[in-house]
Amino acid sequence: MSQxxxxxxxxxxxxYRNVTKVFDQRVVLKRxxxxxxxxxxxxxxxxxxxxxxxxxxxxxxxxxxxSGTIEVNGELLWHMQHKGKLITAxxxxxxxxxxxIGMVFQHFxxxxxxxxxxxxxxxxxxxxxxxxPQAQQRxxxxxxxxxxxxxxxxxxxxxxxxxKQRVAIARALVMEPKILLFDEVxxxxxxxxxxxxxxxxxxxxxxxxxxxxxxxxxxDFAREIADRILFxxxxxxxxxxTPEQIFENPQSPRLQAFLTRFLKERQYGLASETAAAxxx
Amino acid sequence: MDLFSLExxxxxxxxxxxxxxxxxxxxxxxxxxxxxxxxxRLSRFRVISGTAAVYVELFRGTSLLVQLFWMYFxxxxxLDIRIPAMTAAVIAIGLNYxxxxxxxxxxxxxxxxxxxxxxxxxxxxxxxQRMKNIILPQAWAMMLPSFGNLxxxxxxxxxxxxxxxxxxxxxxxxxxxxxxISQTTAIFTWILILYYAAATLLTYVIRLAERKAxxxxx
Ligand SMILES: Nc1ncnc2c1ncn2[C@@H]1O[C@H](COP(=O)(O)OP(=O)(O)OP(=O)(O)O)[C@@H](O)[C@H]1O
Ligand SMILES: [Mg+2]
Numbered sequence: 001m002s003q004x005x006x007x008x009x010x011x012x013x014x015x016y017r018n019v020t021k022v023f024d025q026r027v028v029l030k031r032x033x034x035x036x037x038x039x040x041x042x043x044x045x046x047x048x049x050x051x052x053x054x055x056x057x058x059x060x061x062x063x064x065x066x067s068g069t070i071e072v073n074g075e076l077l078w079h080m081q082h083k084g085k086l087i088t089a090x091x092x093x094x095x096x097x098x099x100x101i102g103m104v105f106q107h108f109x110x111x112x113x114x115x116x117x118x119x120x121x122x123x124x125x126x127x128x129x130x131x132x133p134q135a136q137q138r139x140x141x142x143x144x145x146x147x148x149x150x151x152x153x154x155x156x157x158x159x160x161x162x163x164k165q166r167v168a169i170a171r172a173l174v175m176e177p178k179i180l181l182f183d184e185v186x187x188x189x190x191x192x193x194x195x196x197x198x199x200x201x202x203x204x205x206x207x208x209x210x211x212x213x214x215x216x217x218x219x220d221f222a223r224e225i226a227d228r229i230l231f232x233x234x235x236x237x238x239x240x241x242t243p244e245q246i247f248e249n250p251q252s253p254r255l256q257a258f259l260t261r262f263l264k265e266r267q268y269g270l271a272s273e274t275a276a277a278x279x280x
Numbered sequence: 281m282d283l284f285s286l287e288x289x290x291x292x293x294x295x296x297x298x299x300x301x302x303x304x305x306x307x308x309x310x311x312x313x314x315x316x317x318x319x320x321r322l323s324r325f326r327v328i329s330g331t332a333a334v335y336v337e338l339f340r341g342t343s344l345l346v347q348l349f350w351m352y353f354x355x356x357x358x359l360d361i362r363i364p365a366m367t368a369a370v371i372a373i374g375l376n377y378x379x380x381x382x383x384x385x386x387x388x389x390x391x392x393x394x395x396x397x398x399x400x401x402x403x404x405x406x407x408x409q410r411m412k413n414i415i416l417p418q419a420w421a422m423m424l425p426s427f428g429n430l431x432x433x434x435x436x437x438x439x440x441x442x443x444x445x446x447x448x449x450x451x452x453x454x455x456x457x458x459x460x461i462s463q464t465t466a467i468f469t470w471i472l473i474l475y476y477a478a479a480t481l482l483t484y485v486i487r488l489a490e491r492k493a494x495x496x497x498x
Contacts, residue, residue, distance in 0.1 A: 060398075060401070060402055061401065062398055062401060062402075091406075091407060095404060095406060098401070098402075098404040099404055101402075102402060102403075103402040105395060105398065105399065105402075107395055109393075109395035109396060109398060109399035110399075111396065111399070111400075111414055111418075112418065112496050113417045113418055113421070113495065113496050114496070115496075122403070122413065123403035123404065123405065126405065126409055126413060127403060127404045127405055127406075127409070155495070155496030156496070157496060168399075171403070172402070172403075175403060175404070
């Protein structure tokens with residue numbers, strides 16, 4: 001079974017070491033160790049409140065670890081050397097480190113005062129300092145890739161949820177991050193719009209050089225695109241392995257219970273869909 | 281009584297000019313102070329946010345009339361300087377409405393959704409770019425309606441400046457009335473009309489700005 005795990009020869013691009021996160025005296029992540037290899041696609045599954053979002057937010061520098069270290073490209077993310085001592089990173093250090101990382105959010109977080117095109121161009125122009133014509137060209141290519149070339153002059157409020165999320169994906173992708181984080185990017189969508197967003201992500205997943213960490217409740221999707229699946233519960237990674245290992249042969253009782261619960265919900269969902277179809 | 285007695289108009293219009301000038305200058309001062317104090321309130325340095333908070337509370341907690349008197353009569357004695365009435369009026373009104381305006385700036389910036397900041401961090405904008413390109417344009421759209429109200433309040437507030445010898449619209453009305461008390465109704469009707477016209481003009485300008493800032497929403 002282990003031959004299914006891809007052979008990543010290089011050094012990990014991300015390394016969580018002994019990372020603990022405490023919110024208001026609640027331990028949300030406990031001594032997390034996690035390596036992400038360049039180009040690796042990881043799906044993160046687990047019950048609500050198990051710390052999945054926190055894992056991603058620490059890497060995106062939206063939260064600071066309470067203890068432990070995170071390395072990106074072999075360099076410490078949240079710490080830096082100062083007069084021979086390791087201190088908390090300043091904004092300048094974080095700015096340099098963030099250039100490898102991108103994130104897509106559950107609620108899109110598009111900039112409502114900018115057109116779709118500008119949403120995608122803005123960081124290229126102001127962060128990457130690419131001249132406007134080239135930036136626009138790149139932005140158009142990505143909007144084409146996510147199938148929104150006909151909507152570039154619209155504002156986010158004029159798009160459907162699925163379209164918004166595809167813009168958000170293009171906006172993250174245009175910065176060419178080495179690691180792309182997806183936090184339940186289909187959870188806020190109407191069911192009929194989920195497919196179009198998952199299809200776009202599947203397309204991106206074919207890029208070999210971008211590592212992806214996907215937090216998701218879409219088990220079939222996780223199974224299809226992930227090289228490795230992590231199951232978190234109570235702030236720890238309880239179990240991990242290939243999709244086959246996780247779904248066909250779960251070891252821990254907690255993962256078994258989680259999958260059973262998930263399967264039941266889906267059967268119920270399918271049953272009601274069949275009923276609805278029969279009623280037509 | 282002749283309501284449309286036009287010979288009242290020239291002195292009233294010259295008063296209106298003073299009113300509008302004071303309105304314009306003190307609006308500029310108030311706007312600048314709104315942003316300076318509004319940002320200061322959001323500072324993580326306690327000295328800065330504390331100082332701004334004291335300023336806001338002080339000027340919101342006392343009346344504009346007292347502030348005008350203080351600026352024109354008390355401060356010059358204290359510092360042994362002379363402050364022209366116009367300058368005193370602009371500073372006092374600017375400080376007063378700047379205090380209210382800074383609350384608008386502070387609260388609208390705080391009201392921009394957290395996700396907007398997070399998205400701009402994820403795209404690696406610098407803190408300055410986050411404020412300038414992402415947060416401020418969205419906050420600005422929320423500020424304008426409140427700024428519009430304050431602008432009208434400020435215009436009406438300028439009618440107090442006749443108490444520190446300035447010959448604004450209200451002053452001219454009062455003077456005309458002392459010449460011919462029988463014209464009282466006509467005078468005050470004209471004053472009403474002129475203040476209302478000025479307010480309508482200002483409202484219109486702010487509506488235009490609001491429409492421009494609201495692009496994409498709605
Ligand atoms: N900013 C915060 N302040 C306080 N507590 C927080 C904060 N962010 C997260 N938490 C808590 O940390 C725990 C883990 O949260 P996290 O969002 O990482 O879970 P999750 O696995 O992503 O859950 P979900 O599936 O519901 O998104 C939760 O109990 C949550 O309430
Ligand atoms: Mg979450």
